[in-house]
Each structure stands twice: as C-alpha cells, then as structure tokens.
Amino acid sequence: MQWEVGGEFELRDSSLAHPEECDLLSAQSWRLPPGECRLVQNGQAALLTALRDARYGAKLMDAWLPSYLCASMVQPFRQSGLEVHYYPVDGHLAPVDGLWALAVGHGSVVLYVNYFGFPVSATAQDLAQQQHNRGAVTILDMTHSLFNIAPDEIPCSNYTVASLRKWAGLPDGGLVWKRGSRFSMPLDADSTDGGFGRARLVAGLMKGLYCDGILSQKDGYHTLFGMAEDIADGCTAAVPMSRVSCTMWGQLDTVAIVSARRANYAALASGISRLQSLHLFQETLPQGVCPLGCPIVLPRRDDLRIFLTSHGVYCPIHWQLPTDVATGFPGSQSVSATMLTLPCDQRYTRNDMERVVTLMTEWDGSRPRSRDDGVA
Numbered sequence: 001m002q003w004e005v006g007g008e009f010e011l012r013d014s015s016l017a018h019p020e021e022c023d024l025l026s027a028q029s030w031r032l033p034p035g036e037c038r039l040v041q042n043g044q045a046a047l048l049t050a051l052r053d054a055r056y057g058a059k060l061m062d063a064w065l066p067s068y069l070c071a072s073m074v075q076p077f078r079q080s081g082l083e084v085h086y087y088p089v090d091g092h093l094a095p096v097d098g099l100w101a102l103a104v105g106h107g108s109v110v111l112y113v114n115y116f117g118f119p120v121s122a123t124a125q126d127l128a129q130q131q132h133n134r135g136a137v138t139i140l141d142m143t144h145s146l147f148n149i150a151p152d153e154i155p156c157s158n159y160t161v162a163s164l165r166k167w168a169g170l171p172d173g174g175l176v177w178k179r180g181s182r183f184s185m186p187l188d189a190d191s192t193d194g195g196f197g198r199a200r201l202v203a204g205l206m207k208g209l210y211c212d213g214i215l216s217q218k219d220g221y222h223t224l225f226g227m228a229e230d231i232a233d234g235c236t237a238a239v240p241m242s243r244v245s246c247t248m249w250g251q252l253d254t255v256a257i258v259s260a261r262r263a264n265y266a267a268l269a270s271g272i273s274r275l276q277s278l279h280l281f282q283e284t285l286p287q288g289v290c291p292l293g294c295p296i297v298l299p300r301r302d303d304l305r306i307f308l309t310s311h312g313v314y315c316p317i318h319w320q321l322p323t324d325v326a327t328g329f330p331g332s333q334s335v336s337a338t339m340l341t342l343p344c345d346q347r348y349t350r351n352d353m354e355r356v357v358t359l360m361t362e363w364d365g366s367r368p369r370s371r372d373d374g375v376a
C-alpha cells in the first residue's frame, strides 16, 4: 500500500459490522445543556433545520456570518431566503467589534464558529450575549470542538450545529441542538438526501480498497466524493442521519481518538518549532482541546502544499473563502492565504507525523531565507 497522509477517510466493512446503537439523541450524550438534539445528513442540513425552526417562531430578515468560513456554510442561509452579511474577524479569528455588531438584533440571525476547537474568544462571547439580548437568534457551529473535554459553548446560543463527518469515516452526519425546548417541526422523513450518504459510503469503501492495494486507481472514489459535495450543495432537505453513520458514531472510541490526535499534534508541533519559514497558528494546544488538525501559517503556503502533495501528504485549506468575502476583510483574507492544516487524526501514528516533519524540514531547508518567512 502506498504511504499517504490526509484526504478523505477510507472505509472498510469492519467499521460497518457492529450492530449496537447508542442514544445519540439526548443532549447529555453530546455534553450539551438541556434541549432537543436532532441528527441529520450533514452540517448544512443542521443549519437548515435550525433556521427553519427559528423562522417558525419569528420573522427573520438577515443573517450575519463570520467572514472566515467555508462556502458551503453560506448555502443554508441563502436557501432560507435571508439577506447574508459578513462580519470581520482578526488574525486570530476572533470577531472584530464594530458597527456591524449593533446592526444585529431582532429579525437577525448570527453565526459564531468555534475555529479549530480553540477556545471561543471573549469578544465572541460578549457580542453574542449583547445580540441575543437585542432579540437576535444566535447559532454556534461547534464542528471543530466536538471532542473537546468540555465543548465550548456560547451560553446564550439558541442553537448549536456540527458536521460529524469531519472526525471519522462517516458517510454522513450532522448535529443540531435547540436550547431548552423542542423543535417546532418534524424532520423531512419523506425527503431524501439525493444520494449524498450512499455516494460517500461507496466512495469511502472504494478508498479502503485503494488503501489496501486492491484498487489501483483513485479517480473513481475522487469522483464520487466530489459528486456527493455537489449533491449536498443542491439539497434543500434535512433528513435523518443514516443508520450506518449512527452505528459507526456509536462505536467510536472517543478516548483513543482524543489521545491519538493530541499526541500527533504534539509530534508535529515539536518538529515545527525547529523550522524557520512556518509556525503554528496556535502556539500551544490548550488543555482539553481535541484538535481537528494542526493549522500552520506561512507566507508560501501554496508551495509547501504542492511539495507535500507530491510526497503523498494531502493538507486541506481551511478555507478558500467564498467570493463574497474575497475583498474588504483583510483579517480573513490574510489567514485564508497563509494557513494550511496538517492532518493529525487517529489514522496516523507518531512515525507518520515524524515523516511529515521530515518532509517539512527538507522543504524548509531548501527555502531561500527572506524577511517575510515565518510571518503571517
């Protein structure tokens, strides 16, 4: 089998075999305060569910989203007919207070994101509280902090959403939680996800075959994974998360996942501390945080990414910004242009991480030194 790091999760039939199911519908099992939880096919559907519920109770006009986000997160707000505005964030991804914050009140919905699982800034907490007090609907996206010891919470948020499939080889999965009371409407049990979950299930299994040397080509599963994303972007239904994904989530060894991810992050961090031309986005991994990946910052991000790809290490960019925020948000644009996320998930060992560090050291050593190296 070819040595690789990163890319989509592969699937093998052993991950589908366990018949046990556990209670994933109680707020307690997600360590959330009392409220109702629903499991849907992905993060976009979780946002759609929250927005539909919020619009049931009140007339919503506009949505305020962070200018640092993935394009797919905007879709549900547009599909819900809301006028979308963006707010600025700084180089640490904390919201920047300003006039925009006062525009958010009754009739608005505002989204906060718990980037990379690192603690939500005090500014975000304060702004969310003030906006909530003025009648805004607040949503926290806790996709990135799902495995933290205590999931970071915005105490006044009306809804919390998460995409589950970022953490393991689940074909589908999204969580939406409503504080304190039940959702007003049932899920779209009669709709379909358009084949999203099945396309990803087959793609994951095909990648498993590729990783085990049984399938020699990547094109088939790449096409299917891409097709699934197109299906998700066009889907306006929120349907229940598949039984396969519920079963798989229920059998995840959370303790082992947290421990592997933290150890892998530490191995990368220790190697990176010796390099000249790049640095960690967050110097120390805070206690209790289970990292989604290891974000690094460097001016020549694309060069390093191409180099790593050519050696079988596939690093996502969180994120290429949607065109609406391509200008006018210097903090977001600077982070988006210089950040790369190194994979450090539970599929990998310390040896894998050391190989990644060796590659980065080789790249770092080959760089001509210049004044802007290592600076965000």
Ligand SMILES: Cc1ncc(COP(=O)(O)O)c(C=O)c1O
Pocket: 041, 042, 043, 044, 045, 070, 072, 073, 113, 141, 143, 144, 162, 163, 164, 165, 173, 174, 232
């Ligand atoms: C933080 C965050 N929330 C939500 C989403 C949307 O989730 P999904 O891709 O499962 O629809 C994404 C997608 O990348 C994301 O990064």
